[in-house]
């Protein structure tokens with residue numbers, strides 16, 4: 169008899185399951201709008217040229233594969249935190265802001281959440297309804313036991329449910345951790361305005377709530393990394409203590425290299441030593457120390473003005489294509505007289521669009537047209553190309569009849 173006999177099978181992760189059945193589908197005009205990864209207008213993954221260039225430099229200068237420090241590569245964490253928070257050199261020098269290299273954005277959330285659960289005795293966390301499906305699992309695995317949601321998506325208006333959002337924050341118990349998407353909210357593509365961010369900050373300050381910013385898409389909302397960092401920098405300017413995770417999966421196309429950073433913002437240098445020592449224990453007990461290649465590649469680009477410029481230009485090209493596809497989808501749907509209003513497609517930002525299609529529509533589109541999207545109706549706009557956009561728009565029109 170097997171020792172594994174009582175293991176219960178967990179349900180599959182939707183996005184990876186869909187990718188698998190998509191790859192097995194041999195229908196000639198199939199379309200993949202599932203996974204959050206950039207695609208070219210040929211529908212291909214994009215190996216960003218400046219990343220390739222930097223990798224070559226990394227390889228040429230690599231002399232050994234010794235361990236990195238537990239906190240990772242300092243040239244990377246410093247530049248990454250600066251990319252997000254702006255001019256923080258002085259705070260970095262005094263130590264009240266520091267970064268921890270992480271296993272991409274997920275790893276940053278995981279280490280940060282475990283720290284908050286263990287050392288700040290946080291038990292309750294809030295995430296937007298809806299959010300990236302992994303937030304719940306990561307926080308529960310990190311020691312939180314009370315998962316709550318704040319309202320975010322207004323189904324009827326296909327816009328931000330501001331009143332609901334503010335009301336839920338106002339009712340959150342002190343010391344709750346609030347996961348906030350820094351920009352390009354996944355899955356809705358809807359970000360608060362500057363005024364709304366100010367109100368969010370005000371409520372959070374009054375209620376003594378702890379912000380945990382999740383930044384997986386810096387540069388992917390507006391095409392400008394500075395603009396996309398506005399929300400996080402505003403919280404910094406308001407004197408908050410907070411954590412933020414960064415992923416370099418999307419904006420560098422380094423999905424499988426797991427390059428990420430977790431930034432701690434403390435309001436005093438008094439606690440830095442203790443905090444760092446406890447983060448050390450968490451990392452040591454979880455994966456001991458981080459991988460080199462992705463972080464060194466990002467660091468090479470961020471610390472070289474010429475390469476950085478090239479990367480910023482590439483981001484503009486990628487976001488430009490996404491914006492073009494949003495516009496084209498909306499125009500196509502409007503021209504076809506598709507039932508409903510479609511302004512939300514262009515009002516939304518970043519990689520994703522929350523289309524408002526129901527689970528039944530999603531199933532119909534997959535079965536009849538071999539167009540794959542998440543059950544929630546979320547599509548990855550990058551999966552649209554000049555070749556398949558008419559096909560997708562016509563299929564949506566048919567699904568809604």
Ligand code: PMP
Nearest residue numbers: 204272273274300354384415417
């Ligand atoms: N947060 C959000 C909102 C995301 O969409 C993602 C990627 N899908 C991540 C974090 C982390 O991704 P990764 O671990 O690949 O960096």
